Amino acid sequence: MANLLARIFNRTTEPRFVDVLPTGDKFSVEPNQTLLQGALSAGIPLPHDCRVGTCATCKCRLVEGKVKSIMDFSYTLNTEEIEQGYILACQTIVKSNLTILIDPSSEGPHHTVKSVNGVIRKSETLTHDILKIRIELDESISYEAGQYADLSVPGIKEPRSYSFADAPKKQGQTEISFFIRRVPNGEMTGWLNAADRTGEKVTVTGPYGSFYLRPSVQPIVCMAGGSGLAPIKAILEQAAKQGGDIPVLLLFGARTQGDLYCLDIIAEIASSWNAPFHFIPVLSEEPMESDWIGARGLVTEHIKDHPGIQVPFSKAYLCGPPGMIDAAINKLNECGVTADQIFFDKFLDRSHVQKTIKADRLHK
Numbered sequence: 001m002a003n004l005l006a007r008i009f010n011r012t013t014e015p016r017f018v019d020v021l022p023t024g025d026k027f028s029v030e031p032n033q034t035l036l037q038g039a040l041s042a043g044i045p046l047p048h049d050c051r052v053g054t055c056a057t058c059k060c061r062l063v064e065g066k067v068k069s070i071m072d073f074s075y076t077l078n079t080e081e082i083e084q085g086y087i088l089a090c091q092t093i094v095k096s097n098l099t100i101l102i103d104p105s106s107e108g109p110h111h112t113v114k115s116v117n118g119v120i121r122k123s124e125t126l127t128h129d130i131l132k133i134r135i136e137l138d139e140s141i142s143y144e145a146g147q148y149a150d151l152s153v154p155g156i157k158e159p160r161s162y163s164f165a166d167a168p169k170k171q172g173q174t175e176i177s178f179f180i181r182r183v184p185n186g187e188m189t190g191w192l193n194a195a196d197r198t199g200e201k202v203t204v205t206g207p208y209g210s211f212y213l214r215p216s217v218q219p220i221v222c223m224a225g226g227s228g229l230a231p232i233k234a235i236l237e238q239a240a241k242q243g244g245d246i247p248v249l250l251l252f253g254a255r256t257q258g259d260l261y262c263l264d265i266i267a268e269i270a271s272s273w274n275a276p277f278h279f280i281p282v283l284s285e286e287p288m289e290s291d292w293i294g295a296r297g298l299v300t301e302h303i304k305d306h307p308g309i310q311v312p313f314s315k316a317y318l319c320g321p322p323g324m325i326d327a328a329i330n331k332l333n334e335c336g337v338t339a340d341q342i343f344f345d346k347f348l349d350r351s352h353v354q355k356t357i358k359a360d361r362l363h364k
């Protein structure tokens with residue numbers, strides 16, 4: 001894949017220029033960038049999420065110019081969309097100056113993507129498989145609670161994406177944290193867990209993603225699974241700073257009591273809240289004979305009305321593994337929550353995505 005990308009990118013040698021309709025924005029795309037990378041580096045908030053061609057969030061319409069796709073757009077876009085000239089910005093190599101059309105109502109937060117060097121200052125064990133690392137950056141980075149960044153460390157070729165775990169300060173952050181789940185055979189998590197990495201140099205590139213708190217007075221249903229608590233915690237901290245005056249149902253799915261973490265922080269957020277705040281940790285594999293008296297089963301089964309929360313009139317923010325997100329979306333739809341009120345960040349591993357795409361193609 002890397003060789004293929006290098007071959008495709010190297011054919012273009014000069015920056016190309018892109019006009020964005022109807023906003024009137026203009027930006028340039030360097031030879032080694034995708035259309036999306038060029039936009040984000042210029043601070044143009046093209047909406048995006050996965051950056052690997054599966055979510056269609058970066059869909060825009062090519063009005064004029066030549067492009068080349070890295071991944072076949074037809075995996076994600078339907079025939080009608082392709083015929084109408086829609087492309088995926090994250091999978092587009094720019095071959096000439098372009099004009100593209102975007103839906104301005106779907107623009108993401110206005111933060112310029114940048115790469116900043118930093119040092120790991122602390123790592124802390126949250127559970128048997130989740131680590132919190134705190135990084136001090138050489139310069140501040142601005143982001144929206146819910147967004148993510150790429151983390152690069154020397155010796156590991158591919159960066160890995162992790163959500164910011166804290167609400168940002170207005171003027172930007174020089175201290176950031178990530179919650180990192182140990183992935184079996186994961187290069188990055190193996191490296192982080194193999195020794196005390198305090199003092200190691202890292203590079204953080206971001207922010208990315210269209211998962212962030214929308215301004216609204218509607219109640220919010222938040223659901224987190226595993227390390228998916230990081231952006232949800234950040235979103236709630238940001239909402240608390242804004243007054244904490246919208247009703248919240250927070251569902252936290254885990255296997256056993258040993259997989260729960262940050263309960264003290266959630267309790268603190270809840271105690272400062274000025275509207276109903278229902279926190280329900282749900283355990284799916286806790287032994288029946290244990291002392292757990294809380295909720296059990298699948299976390300998605302616990303999406304229901306609570307005092308101050310009417311699910312059909314809520315916005316939903318979901319972060320965790322794909323199975324949990326898909327089940328939650330189905331349940332929310334059944335409850336009457338429409339797709340435009342549901343925001344999610346699905347954990348996708350790039351190698352897994354590529355394997356899935358190949359497997360899907362074999363079955364077509």
Ligand code: FES
Pocket residue numbers: 047048049050051052053054055056057058059076088089090091
């Ligand atoms: S398809 Fe481009 S960001 Fe997901």
